[in-house]
Amino acid sequence: MIDISPVCFTNKNGFQLIGMLEKPESEIDRSMGIILLSPGIKMRVAPHRLYNKMSSHFVKQGFTVLRFDFYGLGDAEGEIKEMLLADLYGSIQLGRYVDDTKCAIDWMSKECGIDKIILAGLCGGAITGLLTAQSEPRVKGLLALGIPVILDSSDIDPSKYLTDGQIDRLHSGYIRRLLSVHSWFRLLTFQSDYRVIWKIIIKNFSKYFNTPEKPEISSIKSSETKPPPDNINPLFAPAFIKILEKGKRVILIFSGSDRLKWEYDEKFKSLYQDELNEYKNQIEEVTIEKANHIVSLPEWQEVMFSASDSWFQKNFNENR
């Protein structure tokens, strides 16, 4: 029987945050907890209640799970001034909710006596988890679903920074549509995105000659505000390397049909292969074949659960 109760706590600015605490049966040792961090604006339940499904699965594995709303979102107090989603997402990718996450860890530690935490989340929740984990000793692991390595902003035109994976996919999409009257109509009536089409043509040639520029971790670590090359989030690589240096465990779960997977591969992994090799025992990578960003199908969720369970078993069994 799972015990679910609503909880309220305040963040640093005194805003009330509302969450749900789910506890396993009392006979299971509960020294380790999981905090699910809200993705984008989809609050503590996440798209199609993905987080409810995740928390109920994790509770059955013996974890106490907290999922809560960040300030200004869901049922929490506080306001958001950003007018555009891209800007809100960008602010999350730069750590907007790290303090709220630390307050949630404090709350869990105080109220549940749990001070070994795994942070988990989809997309914006995953990057918040990463940015928090680098400076929070109680965080022992990060379970990241579709973690973004880029920075969103209304000032950034994403079509400028398409990955090769995205271009290949778009390219085959356009090829498929060559016989579609509707697509030709769109093209000839100026409804198509010419920037993307042009990008595909250009990139198909240029990818053979150019390699992406690797940002220096050392310069980013010294918090210099140099504009990043491409649309890469300047905080991503230093935070990722830092949590590995501190011995934390990471599982990265990507959806096969999601651009975030290609962005991770092309804009982070291929650039930092040497650094990542040093810590390869701490990182696990799983790709759910064909899955979409929100992991909507139960069979995709099953792959995610099974990968998470083995990762828990391998890395945290002695803590439970």
Add this chain to the structure above:
Amino acid sequence: MIKETPVFFKSDGLNIFGVVHDSSTVTHNKAMVFCHSFAEEKLWSHRVLVSYARLLAKMGYLCIRFDYRGYGDSQGEFSDCTIESYADDIKNAVIYIKTTFPKIQEIGLIGHRLGASIVLDRYDYISANGPIILWDPIIDGNRYIQEFLRSHLTTQLAVYGEIRETREKLIESMESGKLVNVEGYDLNYSQYDSISKIMLNKQHYDSGASILIVQINRNLKIKKDVEDLAYRANSELKCVVEDPFWREIKKFYYEAPELYKATTDWLKELQ
């Protein structure tokens, strides 16, 4: 000072999650029950409803926002929902307010999209006794649910590069007792069927309640079916210019000022 309290109440034996907004300085005699929209529309529009509940609470209304069974933090599964179950949950939210706050004399309903359609269609069953506010009601349920199924086809195209199951096949599949997963929501035939049968413009409504219909659109041009519905429901009709905040759009919709103003002005006129 406005208090926001998370609560659970029962509906058909299930725990239904809600948040009550009330003022510690005002004795409320009026309440408003918020009835949210369908599937992912609920999540996209969540904050607009939260902000309006806060605004109404400041005006002296006790407000409750809640998740239907199978949604948010309520018990139950989406795959068991039907129009009847949504109506039951709304009715039980009204009962919860009546029994928990006995000084409340008038309980009104605010419905958004499908929530608005249910509020109008099942008002007598729900047993509220206050005004009805309908934000962009779904008038033609069949057209609406067909659009919803269309996103299944979009997912198929994105995942497999082709459409493997047409809409007709998906419906057949539901008829045979299977669930169809649309953007993570398991749709059953009962829910599909009960939504597709909604046709608000087929009858006249004589609930006796004061009704406001707000058309939300990117322009002020009144849609014919909305105008017709306003006539059949003997309601006031207002049009506001807002983006469709119940879908993924570029703008972040924290609040909907035009919608709030139209609704609040009407409520003030009623007093």
